[in-house]
Structures are given as structure tokens and as C-alpha cells.
Amino acid sequence: MTGGPVTPQTERRNLIIGTAGHIDHGKTVLVKALTGRDTDRLIEEKERGISIDLGFAPMRLSDGSVVGIVDVPGHENFIRNMMAGATGVDLALLVVAADDGVMPQTREHLAILDLLGVQKAVVAITKIDSVDPDLVPLVEDEIEDLLKGTPLEGSPVVPVSAVTGEGIEELRAVIEREALGVRLKDEALNVRLPIDRVFTLRGIGTVATGTLWSGRVTLGQRLESLPRGEEVRVRSLQVHDTERQEAFAGERVAVNLAGIAKEKILRGDVLAEPGCLRPAYMVDARVRILRDWTKPVKRGARIRFHHGTREVLGRIYPLEGQQIGPGESVPAQIRLEEVVVVAPNDRFVVRSYSPVTTIGGGTIVDAHPSKHRLHDPEAVRQFEELESRDDLKRVAVYLGRAGVPVTRDALVLESGLPPAVVRAGLDGLLETGGAVTLGDKSAHLVMSAGHYEEFKSMTVAELETFHALKPLAEGMARETLKKKILASWDNRSADIFMESLDREGAIESEGKVVRMPGKKSAVTSEQEKTLDDIVGRVAANPVAPPTVSELSAELGQSRQAVAELLAVAEKDRRLVRVSPELYFSPEAISEIEARLRQSIGPDGISVSDFKNAVGTSRKFALPLLEYFDRMRITARVGDVRKLR
Numbered sequence: 001m002t003g004g005p006v007t008p009q010t011e012r013r014n015l016i017i018g019t020a021g022h023i024d025h026g027k028t029v030l031v032k033a034l035t036g037r038d039t040d041r042l043i044e045e046k047e048r049g050i051s052i053d054l055g056f057a058p059m060r061l062s063d064g065s066v067v068g069i070v071d072v073p074g075h076e077n078f079i080r081n082m083m084a085g086a087t088g089v090d091l092a093l094l095v096v097a098a099d100d101g102v103m104p105q106t107r108e109h110l111a112i113l114d115l116l117g118v119q120k121a122v123v124a125i126t127k128i129d130s131v132d133p134d135l136v137p138l139v140e141d142e143i144e145d146l147l148k149g150t151p152l153e154g155s156p157v158v159p160v161s162a163v164t165g166e167g168i169e170e171l172r173a174v175i176e177r178e179a180l181g182v183r184l185k186d187e188a189l190n191v192r193l194p195i196d197r198v199f200t201l202r203g204i205g206t207v208a209t210g211t212l213w214s215g216r217v218t219l220g221q222r223l224e225s226l227p228r229g230e231e232v233r234v235r236s237l238q239v240h241d242t243e244r245q246e247a248f249a250g251e252r253v254a255v256n257l258a259g260i261a262k263e264k265i266l267r268g269d270v271l272a273e274p275g276c277l278r279p280a281y282m283v284d285a286r287v288r289i290l291r292d293w294t295k296p297v298k299r300g301a302r303i304r305f306h307h308g309t310r311e312v313l314g315r316i317y318p319l320e321g322q323q324i325g326p327g328e329s330v331p332a333q334i335r336l337e338e339v340v341v342v343a344p345n346d347r348f349v350v351r352s353y354s355p356v357t358t359i360g361g362g363t364i365v366d367a368h369p370s371k372h373r374l375h376d377p378e379a380v381r382q383f384e385e386l387e388s389r390d391d392l393k394r395v396a397v398y399l400g401r402a403g404v405p406v407t408r409d410a411l412v413l414e415s416g417l418p419p420a421v422v423r424a425g426l427d428g429l430l431e432t433g434g435a436v437t438l439g440d441k442s443a444h445l446v447m448s449a450g451h452y453e454e455f456k457s458m459t460v461a462e463l464e465t466f467h468a469l470k471p472l473a474e475g476m477a478r479e480t481l482k483k484k485i486l487a488s489w490d491n492r493s494a495d496i497f498m499e500s501l502d503r504e505g506a507i508e509s510e511g512k513v514v515r516m517p518g519k520k521s522a523v524t525s526e527q528e529k530t531l532d533d534i535v536g537r538v539a540a541n542p543v544a545p546p547t548v549s550e551l552s553a554e555l556g557q558s559r560q561a562v563a564e565l566l567a568v569a570e571k572d573r574r575l576v577r578v579s580p581e582l583y584f585s586p587e588a589i590s591e592i593e594a595r596l597r598q599s600i601g602p603d604g605i606s607v608s609d610f611k612n613a614v615g616t617s618r619k620f621a622l623p624l625l626e627y628f629d630r631m632r633i634t635a636r637v638g639d640v641r642k643l644r
């Protein structure tokens with residue numbers, strides 16, 4: 001396929017067949033009969049005559065396509081290995097030995113396949129050469145009972161013997177037929193490759209293998225090794241020992257990785273498309289406890305959480321209630337002792353801590369929840385929205401949780417949802433008014449409409465308060481407003497938000513200030529009259545004008561109102577502010593300055609001489625001199641002022 005055109009997914013059937021069944025029932029021998037490959041590679045496996053770890057073999061179908069078979073161990077001690085193999089299985093090959101019938105791990109493997117969501121199976125009754133033919137229908141009945149009520153009810157059953165070869169060709173045909181009905185993994189989604197094996201090859205380096213859950217892996221591609229987050233590059237790529245340029249969802253993939261040492265990547269890790277997933281210590285999930293588990297699972301029970309090829313210890317906390325009974329399926333939070341890399345809709349299996357038994361499993365609903373207390377109605381509400389599988393509702397939850405403007409990329413990472421789902425959900429929300437775009441499209445910032453309106457009304461309220469307190473001010477400093485209302489926002493988002501409000505006419509921006517629209521010149525004609533009055537009173541007593549308090553008393557207006565008007569007069573250069581309490585007319589200031597210059601000698605001038613020269617009192621002389629100091633006309637030297 002190197003260099004050639006890529007076959008469309010509709011014409012390719014990339015799928016994984018996984019064996020399942022009790023120890024010694026003939027799984028490995030059957031895989032060899034179907035593929036010619038002995039998957040028991042380990043010396044210990046040979047010596048003990050049992051499978052310990054996963055085995056892999058390609059099976060060629062009659063149309064020339066190749067599917068991957070994962071052979072799992074049946075021994076109860078190796079269930080965790082079995083699960084690492086079962087995680088990507090599309091079609092189960094359930095093996096039951098004719099001479100032994102349904103046994104404990106037949107049931108446990110079946111339960112695990114069910115919990116992992118495997119929808120199709122073919123059952124092989126093996127070793128028929130070793131029993132009386134009359135016995136086979138009895139085993140068939142037993143299997144029928146076993147599958148009753150499960151999604152695998154009615155699966156085809158084929159009696160075979162790997163010794164005589166009887167039934168093998170029929171089994172192959174049935175597998176091919178069933179393979180056509182398998183719902184294939186999606187190669188349009190982001191890359192997820194849970195690692196089930198890592199080894200080094202001399203001269204080649206680190207090789208990791210796994211079943212590609214979703215997406216396409218291409219030569220040279222950069223991937224993220226999670227949970228540690230190292231960036232790696234695909235240096236070479238193989239599917240069933242054949243070099244490839246590209247591998248597809250549903251294929252068994254071996255990648256030679258540049259940029260990472262063997263010790264830094266282990267079974268349980270995930271190779272993922274960068275920026276799509278981040279590890280979590282907590283997940284919310286719908287948890288189902290198996291019907292035949294004997295006792296309720298108590299709130300806080302310690303469990304083993306199996307997801308992908310990873311096993312992590314943790315505890316289960318139902319969102320409501322003190323326990324989960326057998327057969328129940330409830331919303332729960334799972335708090336883990338190590339991180340996992342999960343996404344919504346992923347399946348997982350739960351085993352009891354001790355003794356180790358499969359007790360249930362479930363589906364991830366929220367890959368990044370916060371810690372919930374018991375009976376938290378908001379947690380339950382969000383759980384329901386996220387479980388609805390409605391893209392709009394799901395994205396709305398994460399948008400609402402963010403509270404501040406976010407990018408689409410951030411939403412992908414926060415939710416763990418595929419980028420395409422986030423895009424669809426967000427577009428829907430933007431269309432129906434549940435979300436707003438901030439700034440122009442290039443800013444890539446979105447926000448829930450609810451939060452936008454909330455922050456908008458807070459901003460408007462703040463500005464209105466400001467105008468009420470300072471009716472004649474030009475507006476509020478933008479930075480002050482941002483600090484007050486948008487304290488938790490990053491600066492860029494805050495600026496873009498202010499621009500948005502300006503653009504929609506909710507506020508008005510000018511230079512460094514913002515104000516309510518139309519609040520620019522807020523002096524009423526009434527105030528204008530008072531202003532003239534004030535200016536007149538100040539001018540009438542050029543060297544001893546009334547103070548702010550005196551003006552307030554004389555005019556019967558609040559100090560605040562008078563101060564506001566004085567600020568306007570100062571801005572319009574109708575008055576000069578000498579101190580917070582004193583304003584002079586510009587003409588008076590020029591006159592006083594002229595007298596100062598006339599009276600000042602080479603040794604400077606004292607406060608008392610200045611007072612006499614101007615013809616005022618000390619109450620005015622001191623602030624005036626300080627004003628001239630500030631204006632850099634005079635400088636204070638000891639007890640006197642000198643010209644600068």
C-alpha cells in the first residue's frame with residue numbers, strides 16, 4: 001500500500017478479533033489453526049503450557065483483507081492481561097471446550113466483553129474430537145443459557161477440533177460473515193492508541209504496539225505519549241509485520257518512536273493526537289454492578305479501574321446513595337490513585353480490590369469532573385446533560401463550567417470530546433444563541449451566552465454606579481473596570497470583551513476610559529447655571545476665594561456635587577485647582593504670579609512677605625506657594641521660596 005491510493009474506509013474492514021474463554025479450552029491452538037501462528041511466545045508459556053500474556057496473529061480473509069487476532073490468557077491470575085487485549089476487540093471468539101463446558105473464566109470473560117461493549121461474537125466449541133458427539137448439543141444448550149439476556153445472545157456456535165481440523169473452515173466462514181456486521185472504529189476521529197506492548201530493537205529503538213482505537217497514524221506524525229505528556233514522532237510504522245506509511249483505526253499497529261526511551265513508555269500509556277486529551281485523577285461515569293456479584297458495593301469501596309490497557313486503583317462514590325446494589329446502574333464518581341487518560345463514552349471494567357474479581361464496569365460520562373459531595377443536585381444535572389449524547393448540551397456544560405471566554409481548543413481538552421463533536425456542538429450553540437463569539441472570528445474566543453450577559457450586566461451596573469457618583473466624569477478608567485469585574489480573566493479576553501460591549505453599544509470606549517453610551521457631556525442646564533455661579537463667586541474674591549465646603553454651604557449643594565462641578569470647571573480651564581479645597585480664577589492666578597515675581601528678591605521671599613504682597617491671608621498664601629512649587633515656578637529653600 002506504500003505510496004498507493006488509500007482505500008476508503010467503506011471498502012476496508014479493519015477490525016480486531018479477540019479470543020475469550022476459560023484456561024486450557026483451546027484458544028491458542030485454535031488461533032494457530034486459523035492463522036498458522038503460535039502466539040505463545042514466552043518460554044514460561046511453553047513450559048507451563050498456558051498463555052500468560054497477549055498473543056497477536058493476522059488472519060487473512062477470503063477477500064484478501066487481513067484482520068488482527070488478539071489471543072488472551074484464560075488463567076484467572078492474568079485477567080488484567082486479558083483486559084489489556086480485550087479493550088480494542090470488535091468481534092469476540094468465545095471458546096468453550098466440549099469436555100469441560102462453561103467454566104468460571106468463560107463467564108468472567110463474557111462479562112468483561114459485555115462491560116467493554118463488545119457487540120458481536122462467534123462461539124467455538126473446541127476439542128469435539130475428545131468427547132462423545134452426543135455431548136456437543138448439551139454444551140450448545142449450556143452456551144445458549146449463558147448468552148441469554150446479554151447483547152451476545154444468539155451468536156453463532158461452531159463445533160470444532162483443532163486436532164482433526166473438523167469445523168475449522170466453517171468457523172472461518174462464520175467469522176468472515178460476522179465480521180461484515182461489525183461496527184468499525186472511526187478513523188476520522190483523533191488518534192488514540194492504547195499501548196499493550198513496548199520493546200526495543202537493536203538499531204531501531206523503542207517500539208510500542210497496540211490496537212488503534214481511532215484516527216489514522218502516519219509516518220512522521222507527532223503524537224503525545226500520555227499520561228506523561230512527552231512528544232514523540234512516528235519514525236516507522238508496521239501493521240502485521242508489513243511496513244506502512246499510514247495505519248487506520250481498527251488495525252494492530254507497531255510504531256517505532258523517536259524522542260522517547262523505552263523506560264518512558266509502558267503498557268497502559270496512550271499515544272494520542274496532541275492537544276486532545278489530558279490525564280485525570282477523577283472521572284464521572286455510569287457504573288453498572290454485575291447482577292451475579294454477591295453484595296452491594298459500598299460508597300468509597302476500593303476498586304481496580306481497568307481502562308484501555310491501564311489498571312489503576314481507586315474508589316467509587318455514587319452521586320446519590322450509600323451503595324450500588326448488584327444489577328444496578330448508577331451515576332458515580334471514581335477517584336483514582338493515579339491518572340488515567342479517558343474520554344466520554346469510553347468503557348471500563350471495575351474489579352474488586354481483594355479478592356480480585358470482576359464486579360462491574362461502565363461508561364465514562366465526564367472525563368474532568370470536579371469533586372462532588374453526596375446528593376449534589378448540580379452534579380446530577382450536569383451528569384444528565386453530559387450523558388444525553390446531545391452535542392449541544394454536552395458542549396454547553398463545559399462552556400458553562402469555564403465561565404470565562406475560552407477557545408475551541410481549550411474546550412476539546414477540557415471535555416475530552418473529539419474536536420469534531422466540540423465543533424458541531426459549539427456551532428449549534430452559536431446558532432441557537434446559547435453561546436457567543438467574542439471579538440472577530442480570528443480571536444477564536446467563545447463564551448456561554450448566559451455568562452456573557454451576566455458579565456455585561458455587571459459591567460453596566462458598575463459603570464452606572466460610577467456615573468451616579470461622578471456624574472460629570474468622562475468615564476471610568478478601563479483598567480480599573482477590568483480589575484473590578486473581570487479579575488479572573490486573562491487580559492486579552494478582557495480587552496476583547498470590552499470591545500464586544502462597545503461594538504454592541506452596551507458601553508462606550510474612548511482612550512483610556514469607558515462609559516455608558518451618551519454619558520460624555522452630562523452637565524445639565526441646571527448644573528451649568530450652578531457652575532456659572534461657582535465661577536462667579538470664585539472670581540469675585542480673587543485672592544481669597546470660598547473653599548469647597550463654603551461653596552457647598554452657600555449653594556446648598558452636596559460637597560460631592562460641588563467638587564464634580566469644580567472638576568468640570570478645571571477641565572474647561574475656567575478655574576485653577578490650587579488644593580483639593582481651593583480653586584482660583586485663572587486671571588487671579590496670573591495676577592498673583594506677577595506680584596510674586598515683582599516682590600521676590602535674590603534671597604527669595606518668605607510666606608509672610610508673599611502674603612502681604614498678594615494681600616491675602618496665610619490660609620491662602622501657603623496653598624498658593626505649594627501650588628507654585630508644583631508648577632516649578634518656585635522652589636522651597638529653607639524658610640523662603642526662590643524662583644526656579
Ligand SMILES: Nc1nc2c(ncn2[C@@H]2O[C@H](COP(=O)(O)OP(=O)(O)OP(=O)(O)O)[C@@H](O)[C@H]2O)c(=O)[nH]1
Nearest residue numbers: 023024025026027028029050051074127161162163
Ligand atoms: N484433543 C484436542 N485437544 C486440544 C484441542 N485444542 C486444544 N487442545 C489442547 O488443549 C490444551 C490447551 O490448549 P490451548 O490452546 O493452549 O488452550 P488455551 O485456551 O489457549 O489456554 P490458556 O491460554 O492458558 O487459557 C493443549 O494441550 C492443546 O493441545 C482440540 O481441538 N482437541
Ligand SMILES: [Mg+2]
Nearest residue numbers: 027028050051
Ligand atoms: Mg492460550
